Amino acid sequence: MDTKSVIELKGLEVRFGDRVILKSLSGSFSGRSIGLLGPNGAGKSTLINTLMGFYEPSGGTARIFGYDIRRRIREVRRLVGYMPENESFIAGMSAVAFVCFMAELAGLPHEAALERAHEALFYVGLGEARYRKLEEYSLGMKQLAKLAQAIVHGPRLLFLDEPTNGLDPPARQRMIRLIRGIREDGRLHLVLCSHLLRDVEETCEEVLILKDGSIVQYCNLEEERKLNRKFLEVETDGDNAAFAEEARGLGCECALARNRAIKMVLPDQVEIRDLYRLAAQRGVHLRRLNYKRDSLEDIFLKAMENGRGSL
Amino acid sequence: MAVYKQSYRRYEGPLTPPWSRFLIIPRYAYQRVFDSRFLIFFFVTCFIGPAVCAVIIYLRHNSGALEMFNISLAKLLKVDGRFFFEFISAQGWMGFLLTAFVGPGLISRDLANNALPLYFCRPFSRAEYVIGKMSVLAILLSLITWIPGLLLFAFNASLEGTAWLWENLWLAGGLFLGSWIWIVTLSLLALALSAWVKWRLAAGALLFGVFFAAAGFGQAINEILDTKSGDLINLSKVIQTIWRGLFRQPLKDGVSPFSAWEVVITLSAVCLLLLAKKVRAYQVERS
Numbered sequence: 001m002d003t004k005s006v007i008e009l010k011g012l013e014v015r016f017g018d019r020v021i022l023k024s025l026s027g028s029f030s031g032r033s034i035g036l037l038g039p040n041g042a043g044k045s046t047l048i049n050t051l052m053g054f055y056e057p058s059g060g061t062a063r064i065f066g067y068d069i070r071r072r073i074r075e076v077r078r079l080v081g082y083m084p085e086n087e088s089f090i091a092g093m094s095a096v097a098f099v100c101f102m103a104e105l106a107g108l109p110h111e112a113a114l115e116r117a118h119e120a121l122f123y124v125g126l127g128e129a130r131y132r133k134l135e136e137y138s139l140g141m142k143q144l145a146k147l148a149q150a151i152v153h154g155p156r157l158l159f160l161d162e163p164t165n166g167l168d169p170p171a172r173q174r175m176i177r178l179i180r181g182i183r184e185d186g187r188l189h190l191v192l193c194s195h196l197l198r199d200v201e202e203t204c205e206e207v208l209i210l211k212d213g214s215i216v217q218y219c220n221l222e223e224e225r226k227l228n229r230k231f232l233e234v235e236t237d238g239d240n241a242a243f244a245e246e247a248r249g250l251g252c253e254c255a256l257a258r259n260r261a262i263k264m265v266l267p268d269q270v271e272i273r274d275l276y277r278l279a280a281q282r283g284v285h286l287r288r289l290n291y292k293r294d295s296l297e298d299i300f301l302k303a304m305e306n307g308r309g310s311l
Numbered sequence: 312m313a314v315y316k317q318s319y320r321r322y323e324g325p326l327t328p329p330w331s332r333f334l335i336i337p338r339y340a341y342q343r344v345f346d347s348r349f350l351i352f353f354f355v356t357c358f359i360g361p362a363v364c365a366v367i368i369y370l371r372h373n374s375g376a377l378e379m380f381n382i383s384l385a386k387l388l389k390v391d392g393r394f395f396f397e398f399i400s401a402q403g404w405m406g407f408l409l410t411a412f413v414g415p416g417l418i419s420r421d422l423a424n425n426a427l428p429l430y431f432c433r434p435f436s437r438a439e440y441v442i443g444k445m446s447v448l449a450i451l452l453s454l455i456t457w458i459p460g461l462l463l464f465a466f467n468a469s470l471e472g473t474a475w476l477w478e479n480l481w482l483a484g485g486l487f488l489g490s491w492i493w494i495v496t497l498s499l500l501a502l503a504l505s506a507w508v509k510w511r512l513a514a515g516a517l518l519f520g521v522f523f524a525a526a527g528f529g530q531a532i533n534e535i536l537d538t539k540s541g542d543l544i545n546l547s548k549v550i551q552t553i554w555r556g557l558f559r560q561p562l563k564d565g566v567s568p569f570s571a572w573e574v575v576i577t578l579s580a581v582c583l584l585l586l587a588k589k590v591r592a593y594q595v596e597r598s
Binding site: 016049052053054055074075077078080081082084086087088089090091092093097101102104105106107108109112116123149151153154156181182185187188 | 327329342420421429430593
């Protein structure tokens, strides 16, 4: 058992009738914030719901913090917070009663639950509205109340299923800030499921991409971007072709693009500062030098094109 | 105590024992149930029967009071099996009405607001959820059935003496068992209807339907087929048969005690099955 893993999948398969929704997923995930991406119907929510024990796996299993979801689901749920995708609340309750109720169901004694309910509501920004009935809340406020109930019992892992669903831009920004705050606090891991690439890009360090119930990509966004720092696009104010020739002398692979830019691949021993030095020695002015950062969109599209991938 | 803490912190304190957590549901449910003045009024009304019974018991043992009110002892019900059978019948019906008011909203509201994943994402099982919801009704119904029943029994025993107590201990057993059969059957039925009918009023109407429409239908079967089998779907008659058996009262034609037990057990099993189907975090469409 890999005790460092937050989530470990071992041939996890989920079927609904004849349909295979998750196809024998395997892998070990230990990132602090993991974005779960994929087109509609890829199996993102099913994966979360299976990890929460809502769906029975038809094959394989998974472990969360080393606890098997088939045999130790109570322990798993004790360590996990969950913010569901749909509008979910308990009718007729004020926000503070609702969050306190949820904390008590998680096992906190009433006094501690009440104290933490107030804290959680202040934390998500609903402090002033905490005595209002949930039915009177706007959609954005309901989303925040759902986040409050997910963190009130102090979980070690937080599952957020489409947390920005239906939010207007300011409310979305607020939610993203909160999620980033939780991540940067460093005291819990989070898995954010979304079909919005921007949400994942702004909040997650790692990304797990699903397609048709299979994992097609798992990567660390920052490392992925670092790798691409070796791909450069350079434009000079003079003879691009001559500069490209000089760069080849350093061992770079160069190609002249149609927009008069030079596309370069730097070998391992060559750094960007070597190019600046070369330009200074030759009296060439560099008008533009971009290292091509792979956006999450690029990573996602590549993963979709590649189809079935593996970890 | 400062509650304004703008940082996330883990909870490291003690936890409540898992077996006790189902009781959180009734505690919160009663805050909402007793928001209704009508329900408070009705609940208080449910204690009129036990109060009248207590007065009867008191009068039976107080000749001075009987003389003062000019009541003949013979006119008063004797405190025996029939007395407690009438008591449980009256309180059972009050319990039915109370269930019809409280029961339909218990699960349907959670289903309508997608609240079930919020319960089940915690260390809280589906069985605990159903037991918690059942206990909302069970505690209320207990307060108007077997608890006052046993208090009346104890009151009478204190006035009659220990010989009466030992001779009639079976009455206490009958009160306890008879009430719990009714409580469990009624609660399961109300919860099953609440789980399957999202609209609260419709679930309430259906509960009345199960009792009254089924009784009418059973009567029609009896008339048309010249049989007594129709009584098996008349829940009122079924439960009365069980109570008659428990309080050693003469049985009426129709349902035999064995068949009555079979009906109650089957009905409870069907309700549990319906609940097991519906009480899930998410419903899965299997194609």
